Amino acid sequence: MVFIDNITTILGVTVFVILVIRLYIKITQRFAPVENCAMEGRTIIVTGGSNGIGKATVKLLAAKRARVVIACRNVEKGAATRDEIIAATGYANISVKKLDLSSLRSIRNFVNEFKQEEHRLDVLINNAGILAPARKTITEDGLELTYATNHFGPFLLTNLLLDFMKQSGPGRIINVTSVVYAMGNIDFDNLCAERSYSSYTIYGHTKLANILFTRELSKRLEGTGITVNCLHPGTVRTSLLNYRPELKIISFIFGSLFWKDPEVGAQTSLYLAVSGEVNGVTGQYFDNCRPVVPSAKARDDGVARKLWEVSEKLTGLIQ
Ligand SMILES: NC(=O)c1ccc[n+]([C@@H]2O[C@H](COP(=O)([O-])OP(=O)(O)OC[C@H]3O[C@@H](n4cnc5c(N)ncnc54)[C@H](OP(=O)(O)O)[C@@H]3O)[C@@H](O)[C@H]2O)c1
Ligand SMILES: *[C@@H]1O[C@H](CO)[C@@H](O)[C@H](O)[C@H]1NC(C)=O
Ligand SMILES: *[C@@H]1O[C@H](CO)[C@@H](O)[C@H](O)[C@H]1NC(C)=O
Numbered sequence: 001m002v003f004i005d006n007i008t009t010i011l012g013v014t015v016f017v018i019l020v021i022r023l024y025i026k027i028t029q030r031f032a033p034v035e036n037c038a039m040e041g042r043t044i045i046v047t048g049g050s051n052g053i054g055k056a057t058v059k060l061l062a063a064k065r066a067r068v069v070i071a072c073r074n075v076e077k078g079a080a081t082r083d084e085i086i087a088a089t090g091y092a093n094i095s096v097k098k099l100d101l102s103s104l105r106s107i108r109n110f111v112n113e114f115k116q117e118e119h120r121l122d123v124l125i126n127n128a129g130i131l132a133p134a135r136k137t138i139t140e141d142g143l144e145l146t147y148a149t150n151h152f153g154p155f156l157l158t159n160l161l162l163d164f165m166k167q168s169g170p171g172r173i174i175n176v177t178s179v180v181y182a183m184g185n186i187d188f189d190n191l192c193a194e195r196s197y198s199s200y201t202i203y204g205h206t207k208l209a210n211i212l213f214t215r216e217l218s219k220r221l222e223g224t225g226i227t228v229n230c231l232h233p234g235t236v237r238t239s240l241l242n243y244r245p246e247l248k249i250i251s252f253i254f255g256s257l258f259w260k261d262p263e264v265g266a267q268t269s270l271y272l273a274v275s276g277e278v279n280g281v282t283g284q285y286f287d288n289c290r291p292v293v294p295s296a297k298a299r300d301d302g303v304a305r306k307l308w309e310v311s312e313k314l315t316g317l318i319q
Pocket of ligand 2: 119
């Protein structure tokens, strides 16, 4: 009997703790105050818009009546996402274009096609990202796959689109990074995992690189009317962890209990893309629709500049 009593007590306390945490997460979540912001006539690119936070972002932007271009590596999946959003919102100005961020050639093709077919670019949301391929993988360009997808690819994409964006007037660039940046560091001798590869830590490195880039780029764009900010979306129930079976289980358990829905996780992306409150705000790191000061290593301008120069060379932006 005592045994059963104990079990009941433990279960009761566990359920109570779970409920309290869920309540806390719910009441501290902020929603982008963008009711009065119209985006008609604006064109927005969302990389990785076929899934997860990116897909939710596309849906929220469609509700604001922006033209949205889903840039994704799997165009069939992108088309299915587009059709689903059109069916749900009744809004049809959404298109799908092929972009594989792990291939510099694919990025150049995407940009050429985009410039030929589109009239303007107002917002670029660098959302696509991958986490933890189990084994080190080197891309056709000789770059490590995680770094290529999360950093070098968006670096080249952003730089190739800058001129076109400037022609459209004030613009915004938004980088989806992660709090996991705090576990990262920039080791210039190991950027392509030449010396060692750890699938988990490399994700943190690339997310730190995103914040450093935001800083460096914001300096380079001073006076152009283009702002650049980055954000942590929160912990969100998506396919990000599905690369690895062991993470899939964690993702399933914690995801069902505590993690945010993609629509909630997309709030800070939406806020930065649409809200008038962030007009002219640049070079910042946001969490839960608010600017946050990241740790010292994410504010190291010397490292940011050096990483920029290395990235220019490795992506062939300058020869
Ligand atoms: N989920 C979280 O808790 C969390 C927390 C912090 C930060 N983030 C960040 O949020 C962003 C979005 O992730 P998510 O959680 O929404 O994950 P997700 O569901 O896995 O979505 C990632 C998207 O990126 C795309 N992608 C992957 N590799 C690509 C490539 N080489 N070229 C073009 N697109 C590519 C994927 O396309 P496919 O559909 O073809 O795979 C997918 O659409 C990432 O930058 C991630 O680091 C997420
Ligand atoms: C879609 O949006 C773009 C950019 O605002 C606009 O030029 C175009 O006419 C729109 N297309 C349709 C079919 O509404
Ligand atoms: C976003 O990050 C990518 C690479 O991480 C960088 O190339 C790009 O310039 C950054 N853009 C912003 C907005 O910082």
